[in-house]
Amino acid sequence: MVNEERIRQTFEELVRMYAPSKGERAVCDYLKKRMRALGADEIIEDNGGSINGGNSGNLIAKFAANAENLPSIALTGHMDCVECCEHIEPVRRDGVYYSNGNTVLGSDDKSGVAAILEGLELIKEKNIPHGKITVIFTVQEESGLGGSKNIGTKYIEGIDFGYTLDGDGHAGNVYIEGPAQYTLTFTLHGKASHAGMAPEKGINAISMAASGIAQCPTGRIDEETTCNIGVIEGGIATNIVPETCVVHVEARSRNDEKLEQIVKEIIHAFENGIKSFDGGTMDVVKTKEYEAFRVKENAPMMTLFRKACDNAGFEMKTAVSGGGSDANWFGAKGFPSVLVGVGMADFHTNRENLAEKDLYEAGELVYRLIEAETK
Numbered sequence: 601m602v603n604e605e606r607i608r609q610t611f612e613e614l615v616r617m618y619a620p621s622k623g624e625r626a627v628c629d630y631l632k633k634r635m636r637a638l639g640a641d642e643i644i645e646d647n648g649g650s651i652n653g654g655n656s657g658n659l660i661a662k663f664a665a666n667a668e669n670l671p672s673i674a675l676t677g678h679m680d681c682v683e684c685c686e687h688i689e690p691v692r693r694d695g696v697y698y699s700n701g702n703t704v705l706g707s708d709d710k711s712g713v714a715a716i717l718e719g720l721e722l723i724k725e726k727n728i729p730h731g732k733i734t735v736i737f738t739v740q741e742e743s744g745l746g747g748s749k750n751i752g753t754k755y756i757e758g759i760d761f762g763y764t765l766d767g768d769g770h771a772g773n774v775y776i777e778g779p780a781q782y783t784l785t786f787t788l789h790g791k792a793s794h795a796g797m798a799p800e801k802g803i804n805a806i807s808m809a810a811s812g813i814a815q816c817p818t819g820r821i822d823e824e825t826t827c828n829i830g831v832i833e834g835g836i837a838t839n840i841v842p843e844t845c846v847v848h849v850e851a852r853s854r855n856d857e858k859l860e861q862i863v864k865e866i867i868h869a870f871e872n873g874i875k876s877f878d879g880g881t882m883d884v885v886k887t888k889e890y891e892a893f894r895v896k897e898n899a900p901m902m903t904l905f906r907k908a909c910d911n912a913g914f915e916m917k918t919a920v921s922g923g924g925s926d927a928n929w930f931g932a933k934g935f936p937s938v939l940v941g942v943g944m945a946d947f948h949t950n951r952e953n954l955a956e957k958d959l960y961e962a963g964e965l966v967y968r969l970i971e972a973e974t975k
């Protein structure tokens with residue numbers, strides 16, 4: 601079914617292009633050409649990337665419906681890669697793609713991008729009737745979902761639902777829930793003083809942070825809630841009582857109330873922790889990184905997904921995700937989307953790998969999703 605040579609070539613071309621977050625230009629230009637060749641009716645590059653200083657916007661390509669009364673669906677993937685992703689050299693060994701060991705492989709998310717392209721090639725070749733299809737290739741997914749967060753909502757109006765091809769596991773793996781996330785940045789303000797001559801004149805900001813951290817929840821709170829004290833920065837030298845210390849904390853939950861509650865507890869822990877430091881103060885910056893997403897197992901998009909898997913002979917497996925993806929922002933901004941497996945394994949490391957079979961099946965799944973609208 602899938603043209604294996606064509607999808608492999610697409611995948612290899614894509615990963616060889618250097619595309620860190622905010623540097624997706626080459627991939628965006630390549631995808632514009634491919635969208636044009638596929639006959640997209642509208643190709644838009646928005647300014648969602650320039651907001652954070654990137655050199656490319658999100659790419660949105662629309663294919664008009666060629667049959668009536670079919671859903672308007674979105675297929676999405678991201679163009680950027682985590683570092684190190686320059687000079688990626690894909691190596692095939694025993695049916696599995698690896699990098700040469702010096703970089704990541706880039707299957708996150710070029711496997712998803714290649715699958716979308718291959719699915720569309722098949723639909724065009726076979727002249728499959730379909731509803732409106734909106735293809736969205738985002739920027740800056742890896743640097744905090746910046747592309748989907750800032751996508752122009754006028755470009756995604758009227759989409760019934762979407763599939764975000766950016767999950768691990770084989771095609772048929774589908775994440776139907778993901779958490780919302782807050783990050784909290786605490787800046788503890790103490791007072792500098794000479795550590796040997798006049799320590800009593802100082803207020804130790806690192807000790808203040810330690811006292812807050814000691815009372816702060818961390819790790820897994822319950823099945824759907826987690827938090828983590830991730831970064832601490834402070835101090836200049838051992839002979840100076842540190843004036844400032846900064847602590848970065850995150851919290852996630854698939855349950856909005858629990859998330860608000862845990863954030864309150866974290867802030868309270870630091871407020872309590874610094875009470876005994878007379879003259880010490882604290883600032884906290886609280887940022888909602890993204891909203892949770894949640895799709896019901898019996899939603900129309902899941903019925904279509906199940907049909908596509910059945911037709912392709914893939915085992916379907918639903919799961920909940922502990923991470924954030926573009927699906928979170930699409931859900932909050934206009935249309936529900938689920939996160940679909942495209943086979944990437946050990947991603948974000950130089951051991952990243954992708955089974956060829958998983959790549960082919962991801963391409964096949966995209967085709968089957970469209971085909972299942974009528975079949």
Ligand SMILES: [Zn+2]
Pocket residue numbers: 678708709741766
């Ligand atoms: Zn990804």
